[in-house]
Amino acid sequence: MEEFSSELRGRVEDFSGKLSKLDRQVIEALLVDPLGSSYETASEVAERAGVHQTTVIRFARKLGYDGFLEMRESLRKGHVQKASSASRVFSRIRTAGELSSIEAFLHSEIEALHQLPNHVRAADLESAATMLAKADRIMIFARGQAQVLGKFLALRLERLGFDAGAIDHIDLDTPNRIAGLKEGDVVISFALRRVPAQLPLLLSFCRRRRVRTLMISDMIGPSIRPSADILLAAPRGTETQSQTLSVPMAIANLLLLDLVQAVPQQARDALEGLDDGRVELEKLSRGALRKD
Structure with missing residues (x-):
């Protein structure tokens, strides 16, 4: 199912000019709630984005x-009228009374995850996986709250037999962590809510070195320049x-x-090797305990 913000998002990704900080605020306000935005006035979108109405029109x-009306119509045209199953379930809960904290939390999580197929296409995931499968080395750049995701992904990639690692900054005094990047390598970056200060520098460096790039992001992703080769972004x-x-x-x-x-064979061999190593370590550990 195509997302009803796909036409707008495509224009943002294809736009070759400069997008200001205020433009990015408008993009996030529109794409995080495309259905709601498609029924709002320019002033209402501007209020949510924290900008002036003329900024939205420009x-x-x-x-x-x-103008704004045509942009709003592009959001509205793709709107899918079918209500989500999660919405139906929780509408029943609301009729029974106020949501508990657990119900409210699960509601927001389910709603967000339910939107994922509308924003990330299976074909893009497949293309990203193909790119990683051919990589000589994979480096992951993640800062702030995304650091835990970067470390998780690096660990999982290592377990699948890839040369992978995670960094959270670029030290210009000792740039050895990125200086060795070359054609054939892949850099994965995370950008959540805000653009990490050093991310444009890293993307520019990768472009000069012909290093392929993949970005996992929310709705700030389409506005980030330079753009990544593959963007996987969802609200x-x-x-x-x-x-x-x-x-x-x-x-x-x-x-x-x-x-x-x-890479089924590589993954199987790597995981079996990991299991063999664990068994061997357990045997050595038991032997050491007996000696003690």
């Missing part, structure tokens, strides 16, 4: 629309909900599943 024209909740990490974690897990299918 942004629409910058992307090639005649992590509406503005009234907490921004969940379950969505980028799900993207990472889906990517790993596709990667196993791309």
